[in-house]
Amino acid sequence: MTYVGPSASAPERQGPGSTERARVVDVVAAYVGLTKPRVIELLLLTTVPVMFFAARGIPPFWLVVATVVGGTLSAGSASVLNCVYDRDIDEQMRRTRRRALPRHLVSPRAALVFGLVLGVTSTVVLAVWVNWLSAALALLANAFYVLVYTMVLKRRTTQNIVWGGLAGCFPALIGWTAVTGELAWAPVVLFAVVFFWTPPHTWALALRYREDYREVDVPMLPVVAPAAEVGRQIVLYSWVMVATSLLLWPVADTGWFYPAAAALLGGIFLVEAHRMWGRARGTETLSAIAPMRLFHSSNLYLSLLFVSVALDPLLTR
Structure with missing residues (x-):
């Protein structure tokens, strides 16, 4: 007897529900991609260890959680707003042309709103569950990255990354102030x-x-x-x-x-x-x-x- 089953090469039939789920997954992935998760990982790696160092041991668990959440949202906001402003050059560069905006998976307006919401939310999270100093430092880093590096320095000077890189230094300060409340x-x-x-x-x-x-x-x-x-x-x-x-x-x-x-x-x-x-x-x-x-x-x-x-x-x- 010969078994007759679905061929590995035969296309699977997808109903409206599975197609819709695939679209939702694609949209969510596009928005997550705008936040540049790999950059966020590196920024958090300079935040959490400093919290251990400031505490001279293990810091309170929920303080770490709140700082990580707030820091992630802040860094994600800066990355999204950077993508919105740089979408013209991102479309031309091999390294960035697969991002959501060059591929038109997300509209510039939607990305702008998304980035601003992340920024506001991060400030609220840090201010309420960490402290105002950490919230202010995160907001300053976000503003510096977008307004100074992205909009002024990046396209004008060879020293763009030297001074623009200041924004990426703030997580060390945020991790410390989250624990101690002071610099x-x-x-x-x-x-x-x-x-x-x-x-x-x-x-x-x-x-x-x-x-x-x-x-x-x-x-x-x-x-x-x-x-x-x-x-x-x-x-x-x-x-x-x-x-x-x-x-x-x-x-x-x-x-x-x-x-x-x-x-x-x-x-x-x-x-x-x-x-x-x-x-x-x-x-x-x-x-x-x-x-x-x-x-x-x-x-x-x-x-x-x-x-x-x-x-x-x-x-x-």
Whole structure:
């Protein structure tokens, strides 16, 4: 007897209900994509560990939840509003043309309303369940990213990401103030670490996509300078970043674990930065320079550095 069943290659019949569900899923995915979840993950990774460090142990669970929710909504709001303003160049760049607005999955007006609602909601969440200082810092970071970086700096200066990157430094301050209710030198040092980390991280990515930026007239450093100069600048910022990370030891009177981790991670990152600079001095070919190696290394460096910030009080108290 021969079994006759549905063929693997035969199209499945879908009723109106399944088609509608698929559309809803697509729309939800489009809105979530506008918030740039991967960027949010990195921002939260510089928020939560600082809360552990500020508490010198484990912070209250619901305080962490409220801070994470408020921070996620704030970062998502900034990303959505960035997508709305940059939709013209996003449509032309290979790296961004699959976003919801270039694909017309979400209208600019709907995205604008969505971004503003997220911003207002984040401010309310942080103000009510965390504190007003953390809420104000998150709102300031959001406004700086959208109004200063996106609308003023990004398309006008090669220093766009240097100063525009300030917005991404605020999570360290927000995590600290969520626990203590006040600012101190320790979170300022971590703020500075992220500030000096941002150019090497972003320029490595921009070097990989420099033709995209050139086509849309965004003057990222890799567009206007040879790869060797980009590599040199990356090395300079990397040295300052590592030196700044070690300042946390005397400033915050950490235990032995953090400085040991910071020195090890910094040394590894500096080796990778120097290697990329060496490759860039010999060629302009991206495949030979391999800038994405440094980009991925920078993500790992920052993640592990802030994990060590959280672990230090747990291991050495």
